[in-house]
Amino acid sequence: MSLAALGVLAVVALAALAAPVLLPYDPDAPDAERTLEAPGHRHWLGTDLYGRDQLTRLVYAGRVDLLVAIEATAIALSVGAVLGAVSGYRGGFIDQVLMRIIDTIQAFPSFILAMGIAAALGNSVTNIVIAIAITHVPIYGRLIRGEMLRIRETEYAEAARTVGNRQRRIMFYHLLPNCFPPVVVQATLAMGFAILTVAALSYIGLGIRPPTSEWGAMTAEGASYIVSGEWWIFVFPGMAIMATVLSFNLLGDALRDVLDPRMKGV
Amino acid sequence: MTDLLAVRDLTVHFATDEGIVQALDGASLRVGPGEVVGLVGESGSGKSVTALAILRLLRPPARVLGGRIEFDGLDLQACSEEEMRAVRGAQISMVFQSPRTSLNPVLPVGHQIARLLVQHGAIRPREARARAVEMLREVGIGEPERRARQYAHQLSGGMCQRVMIAMALATNPRLLIADEPTTGLDVSIAAQILDLLGDLGRRTGAAILLITHDLGVVARRCDRVVVMHAGQTVEWAPVRALFHAPAHPYTRALLRSIPRVVGTGEMEPIPGWVPSLLAPPPGCRFAPRCALVRPECRAPVPVRSVDGDHRVACVAAEAS
Numbered sequence: 219m220s221l222a223a224l225g226v227l228a229v230v231a232l233a234a235l236a237a238p239v240l241l242p243y244d245p246d247a248p249d250a251e252r253t254l255e256a257p258g259h260r261h262w263l264g265t266d267l268y269g270r271d272q273l274t275r276l277v278y279a280g281r282v283d284l285l286v287a288i289e290a291t292a293i294a295l296s297v298g299a300v301l302g303a304v305s306g307y308r309g310g311f312i313d314q315v316l317m318r319i320i321d322t323i324q325a326f327p328s329f330i331l332a333m334g335i336a337a338a339l340g341n342s343v344t345n346i347v348i349a350i351a352i353t354h355v356p357i358y359g360r361l362i363r364g365e366m367l368r369i370r371e372t373e374y375a376e377a378a379r380t381v382g383n384r385q386r387r388i389m390f391y392h393l394l395p396n397c398f399p400p401v402v403v404q405a406t407l408a409m410g411f412a413i414l415t416v417a418a419l420s421y422i423g424l425g426i427r428p429p430t431s432e433w434g435a436m437t438a439e440g441a442s443y444i445v446s447g448e449w450w451i452f453v454f455p456g457m458a459i460m461a462t463v464l465s466f467n468l469l470g471d472a473l474r475d476v477l478d479p480r481m482k483g484v
Numbered sequence: 485m486t487d488l489l490a491v492r493d494l495t496v497h498f499a500t501d502e503g504i505v506q507a508l509d510g511a512s513l514r515v516g517p518g519e520v521v522g523l524v525g526e527s528g529s530g531k532s533v534t535a536l537a538i539l540r541l542l543r544p545p546a547r548v549l550g551g552r553i554e555f556d557g558l559d560l561q562a563c564s565e566e567e568m569r570a571v572r573g574a575q576i577s578m579v580f581q582s583p584r585t586s587l588n589p590v591l592p593v594g595h596q597i598a599r600l601l602v603q604h605g606a607i608r609p610r611e612a613r614a615r616a617v618e619m620l621r622e623v624g625i626g627e628p629e630r631r632a633r634q635y636a637h638q639l640s641g642g643m644c645q646r647v648m649i650a651m652a653l654a655t656n657p658r659l660l661i662a663d664e665p666t667t668g669l670d671v672s673i674a675a676q677i678l679d680l681l682g683d684l685g686r687r688t689g690a691a692i693l694l695i696t697h698d699l700g701v702v703a704r705r706c707d708r709v710v711v712m713h714a715g716q717t718v719e720w721a722p723v724r725a726l727f728h729a730p731a732h733p734y735t736r737a738l739l740r741s742i743p744r745v746v747g748t749g750e751m752e753p754i755p756g757w758v759p760s761l762l763a764p765p766p767g768c769r770f771a772p773r774c775a776l777v778r779p780e781c782r783a784p785v786p787v788r789s790v791d792g793d794h795r796v797a798c799v800a801a802e803a804s
Binding site for chain 2: 372373374376377378379380381382383384392395396
């Protein structure tokens with residue numbers, strides 16, 4: 219199952235990387251002669267209202283979605299790691315302050331918060347990345363703080379202190395890497411969630427702006443054609459979102475089984 | 485002989501939910517240059533707390549309330565954190581009781597030694613790596629080049645302890661604190677590790693403060709012994725004097741409690757328990773367990789010389 223998930227993700231990622239080589243069409247170029255064409259040998263997944271090739275748009279959309287998810291995760295992870303490490307290792311007042319900030323972020327439903335941030339900053343790709351990153355910081359901050367609380371009491375932490383390391387060095391060089399196994403699992407799961415958020419933001423028009431193709435936006439465009447029978451515009455991007463997110467979740471579960479033997483069979 | 489390390493009247497308390505744990509109550513000891521000093525006592529007698537206090541690594545809830553720690557004439561408690569970092573690892577290093585868990589699991593062992601060298605000596609990373617491999621060879625690890633690239637979980641417990649010793653001695657410290665360095669190792673490996681420690685200590689001229697509860701180890705490896713009971717240091721003696729003429733009732737009880745294979749001596753457990761450090765008895769903390777207890781034992785006990793360098797904190801000692 220996890221191999222299948224890895225396979226799906228590999229296909230999506232490779233297709234996204236090799237898009238210009240693989241596909242003969244321009245994702246954004248309209249073709250007035252071939253609008254709303256059903257899937258066939260010329261356009262495998264059909265065309266949309268403007269005659270754009272759906273397969274091409276789907277693959278280019280994968281590029282955007284994956285990139286946003288990766289960037290947002292990278293930023294959230296970096297910020298969360300610093301906050302969590304300092305909070306967990308130092309404890310006391312700093313811990314209290316940082317954790318209350320994280321509590322504040324978490325007090326908002328994360329999608330509403332992402333919507334708010336995207337709406338306030340304007341919906342460029344960068345701003346979407348920032349919005350999702352902010353909503354994801356608490357996930358990593360809390361997790362790493364918890365791990366740090368445990369790891370700072372280990373003997374190798376004590377040993378690192380006895381040889382005269384600076385506090386910063388102990389935190390980030392000696393201890394932080396030891397916090398990572400559960401973080402890898404969490405990051406994989408959160409990637410799926412990030413993709414879902416981009417798609418949802420775009421679906422309601424606060425995310426990636428047309429004509430750039432994006433799965434959520436494509437689904438939104440397709441939604442108005444369900445009744446008139448042009449199902450392919452709606453179904454394929456929806457399936458792409460579902461398959462990718464599901465794959466990230468399955469992969470995350472598989473990683474957890476590998477990295478944390480205690481959770482096996484749970 | 486001037487002392488390399490002198491700890492005087494060290495008092496350490498831990499604030500816990502149940503109350504104040506009086507972990508150390510006026511502990512004193514000294515270590516001369518190149519000397520091997522054994523620090524013995526039951527579990528919870530404050531041996532490890534003493535070690536951490538020397539390096540100033542006690543963290544809340546622990547609090548040092550009094551006493552003086554001098555290392556090579558330097559008052560460690562008056563040192564800035566910056567100065568302290570220069571002492572830790574370079575002047576005083578430490579070997580812990582569980583070698584496997586004292587090594588960072590995500591860094592190769594050779595890398596950990598090399599890091600330490602770069603940190604404390606003016607040495608380039610490339611040289612440090614070569615020196616790390618050399619150190620591993622010196623502590624008797626076969627195929628040091630290969631082992632240097634391995635992680636703690638790929639080495640045996642004994643090998644991990646050798647790595648720890650290599651690391652502890654890599655910077656040529658003046659004092660090595662070994663906190664029960666052979667716990668969890670089987671007997672023959674433990675003997676090898678202790679031999680290695682003694683050997684390297686002699687060769688590098690480093691003094692060793694050997695923390696242990698094993699009097700057999702003390703008899704064979706140490707020059708002098710300090711006996712601790714419930715946070716108090718009760719007797720200081722050259723190793724021969726301690727075994728031939730133990731002065732403190734606790735030391736005598738401790739010696740009697742060693743099981744013997746040969747001879748008629750029965751093993752005698754020490755009566756009673758280590759007193760609670762939450763509400764320890766005033767004065768001598770061994771008094772409630774002591775057969776020779778007197779009213780004066782309830783007041784702070786003066787330290788008296790029994791014979792030259794052999795000193796004891798007991799009012800009854802003379803009578804015996």
